[in-house]
Amino acid sequence: MTRSRVVSQRTGLPARRAVDEREPPPVTDTSQATTPQRYPFSAPHRLDVDPRYAQLRREEPLIRIRLPFGEPAWLATRYADVRTVLADPRFSRAASVGRDQPRNTPLQPDEGILAMDPPEHTRLRRLVAKAFTARRVEELRPRTRAVAEELVDGMLAAGPPADLVAHLATPLPIRVICDLLGVPVADQDRFRTWSEAIVSTTSLSPDTIRSYVDQLMGYMAGLIAQRRVTPTDDLIGAMVRARDENADRLTEEEVVQLAAGLLAAGHETTVTQIPNMVYVLLTEEGGWERLRAEPDLVPKAVEELMRFIPLGATAAFPRYAVEDVELGGVLVRAGEPVVVSVHSANRDESVFTDPERLDLGREVNPHLGFGHGVHHCIGAQLARMELQVVLETLLRRTPGLRLAVPPSELTWKSGLLVRGLTAMPVRW
């Protein structure tokens, strides 16, 4: 099979709409000719998707952009192109090391496993992948349900209006990831503060980001050292055993960074996405009422909400072309960085029927909300399970759930890689 055939199959769209009917423009080599546009195009507003993406998908699927720091980059907006950039080995994360990466803070990133390609990436990911398979995550579901029940009990006892962020969305993912890793929940005030550094763009100063990351790494190194004295059955314990049995293949720093990354990513994202999902359900047509009438839709609803919600506030993790690649009608030169818009891909009308509409029963939904390719979210199955449990529990315990304030009075976080609510007062 020829290389181009392999690549076109790998980026194939769902069968029902196998052909992207929009003609790409003729291949042009414009990287030096055009002035890059500032990116993001606009400050994030609630969970709105900038209308410019629809126009770009139609007219100019690859454009030159400039993030606040670093060199200019290409931005891919069509589903097929986004998937190619994320999964095709001609686009590399490892090649970003040492470059003036397009980024959101002045700091030069040190991203560990997220700056690796196979086979180095896989060697490290295999160390923890087993703990996040669908099968292993299913074993955590009963315990997660019990935690959700207990937290909703607390919210009901506090009485309306109560803050869904503080009572449920924040503590649930933290308890689940702490149990899995073996991190004491009692330390959460410390590691929650430090974890913000992982998702901060402008919310913290560069010095604070550096200091918090160092403290998070130091904390994790301490937990790892404890396990050398007293072995444990949790994931950090398993990582320590694997490291000590394969010292030639894993460095201590890699293990510390990976464990810290799992702790931070394991709650910053789901903590934010739970209120986002409830917000969309309570404010979009076909949301909460439909789910209440058809609770069996919860697993599909979670997928649709992952598609519909633009969780990211900006672009990150540029991929560098390692050879010349034709993409979206443009010749991307070897050595040039490309970033992707997952929100735009998730609204691509050549893949999703009526993409601007929330359809909790959507049948064909190959969304990229958890990414694609080797860096596909390792916690995807865990996040799905947690999100399903939260929605099921709220539907059963608080069927009359509604916002306690008008949507315009809700406050949104800013200066982070993710979009989310600072608080969510609800009644039931």
Added chain:
Amino acid sequence: MSQEEPGRWRVFVDSTRCIGSGICAGAAPTHFVVVDGLSRPVEERIDPVEAVLDAAESCPMEAIIVSDVEGGRIAPEP
């Protein structure tokens, strides 16, 4: 199975489990392709290669089964 060459591996992707994450196609691009949102092996009979074990061990759905010609499982580990 008598025509099978000893030492070769068999690669199977369970399409009822596959979620099209693209992890395998990224980890072992000459061995897996994602077609219509589902992964499939480029070839079902292969010479042993580490990248295919990496792909099978990294699949979150454990949808990739690598076995020897006698049908004994090589990956993923239980």
